[in-house]
Amino acid sequence: MVSKDGNSAHVIGLHMKEFRLGMSFIFCFTQKGNNLEIYKNGNLEKKMEGPFAVRPFFNNGNWVTVLKEKDEGEQFIRLDADLHETPYEWENSFLTDIKGEFFFVRQRRNFSCHRLTDGQELWSVDVLDVTDASENHIINDMIVYGDRLFWGLETGIVLCFNVATGKIIERIKLGKGRIRLYKGMIYGAEAQEVAELNPETFQVKIFDFSASFNRNGFKFLPNRFIPQGDDLYFENQKTPVVGVVRLSTQELLWYTEIPIEEGNYWIEDIGVQGDKLYVLTQGGTLRIFEKQK
Secondary structure, three states, X not given: OEEOOOOOOXXXXXXXXXXXXXXXXXXXXXXXXXXXXXXXXXXXXXEEOOXXXXXXXXXXXXXXXXXXEEXXXXXXXXXXXXXXXXXXXXXXXXXXXXXXXXXXXXXXXXXXEEEOOOOOEEEEEEHHHHOOOOOOOOEEEEEEEOOEEEEEEOOOEEEEXXXXXXXXXXXXXXXXXXXXXXXXXXXXXXXXXXXXXXXXXXXXXXXXXXHHHOOOOOOEEEEEEEEEOOEEXXXXXXXXXXXXXXXXXXXXXXXXXXXXXXXXXXXXXXXEEOOEEEEEEOOOOEEEEEOOO
């Protein structure tokens, strides 16, 4: 991994609150005014006046949807690959996520699955009825894979449902509180381990990085890891360090400490798109690292 200028990462935006990646663009939410600035190849392609909410942000690969807050309500704006806008009003403020052909709504204990095309509710459950006391009812992540819906619970339990009927298929003890889907496999990372879950067979494989991490005292931050092929990008738990590990060999390939602005303390978020690693710090600076060919 090398940075754009050979010394420090290339900075394309300052005073950013958070960012998201989609359709080869970088969507940057500004600290002032909660405006949206959209970049491609380091160039500002579009600026949209806010205020925009950082969450929810939906990305299906062909379009993204952002939420604009208005005095009279909320408005979703869908952006295509040419950044053309299609606005539409949204009356239900409890929408949790959009995955493929479905969207999900959670209102306190009630969780429901709806068809995206017409909003028809397909099923609903009481969250406390399908999670026992040891599992906890906090749903950190949701993944749709084929006809299956996976909930990643706070305690490291993964629940698998039939996405069309809501019937529970399996409970898996993954041991990781956050999950990510990449090329047909589900991953979790915590402490010095990475777990790989096969969503078809429910088999779990553990990759142990203690030998590579102990000399530096590194631990995976559970909600900041991104699998990419045989590599996994991560943020360290206690210091502002980002790096890359290789799953097949349990090697630490690269890491660097990120400069933090005076008066600030941490990394706000990381993202990966293609051969580039994006790192946003608390003070609003977005840095881009490029993988060496």
